[in-house]
Amino acid sequence: MIESLRGTSARRLFTALAWVGLALTVLLAVVGQIDPDPYLDPFALTVSDYAVADRGGVTDAAMMTFGASALALLMALRNLPRGAIVLLGVFAAGMFVAAIAPTDPGTHLSGTGQLHRYASVVAFVALPLAGLLLTRRAPDLLGRAIGWVRGLVLATGVFMVAMLVSSTVGDRLLVGLAERLLLTTSVVLMAALVTRAGSPRWVRTRSPLA
Known part of the structure; x- marks a missing residue:
């Protein structure tokens, strides 16, 4: 009983920390779109372009808090499928690397700029894959939210493809909008x-560790 109560308290604590991380991510991201230069075009420029104008500022901090929220989620959930644990860990690591490795203005990237780009790509591929894996391997854990998760995974994939097309063959048309x-x-x-994670179902249900 005592161990169960401790587990519940820890889950609630890390769930709360994940919410704090997400709230800070949104707040810092919004501030980062306004603070560096109000004349930058958010439809034509990516968030990384904004980060160049505010190196080490709120945009980089937003990436750190987003990654930290994923780690808090992992600490809150102890019965996730192994694949989802790995993917959420990859997402968090990608966010941390993208925040630390400086990018470059324009399309010509240095070594650190390439590291920033690929870390971001890996992170934003890993997160929807984690959501997709949960819908397939642990639907009971998602409960009524499974439809929302499926829809969000699909939407994330669509916007990812749109950003890829824009940045490769689309002459970066509306690349900033697609990324946002x-x-x-x-x-x-x-x-x-x-x-x-805040639902008792996560604790009551055992998911397949695969």
């Missing part, structure tokens, strides 16, 4: 998972 939609759906997807 991708980031928004990613934050909402994480919020959906954190919401379920």
Whole structure:
């Protein structure tokens, strides 16, 4: 009984920390879009372009808090499928690396700029894959939120493809808009998972460790 109460208290604590991380992520991201230069075009420039104008500022901090919220989610949930644990860990690591490794203005990237880009790509591929894996391997854990998670995974994939097309063959047309939609759906997807972390169902149900 005591161990169960301790486990419940720890889960609630880390769930609360995940919510704090997400709230800070949203707040810092919004401030980061306004603070560096109000004349930057959010439709044409990516969040990383904004980070260049505010190196080490709120945009980088937002990436750190987003990664930290994923780690808090992992600490709150002890019965996730192993694949989901790995993918959420990869997402967190990608966010930390992207925040630490400086990017470059324009399209010509240095070594650290390439590291920033690929860390971001890996992170935002890993998060929806984690959500997709949970819908397939642990639907009982998601409960009524499973439909939302599926929809958010699909939306994230669509915006990811849109950003890829824009940045490769689309002459970066509306690349900033596509990325911001991708980031928004990613934050909402994480919020959906954190919401379920606060449900007793996560504790009562054992998921397949695969």
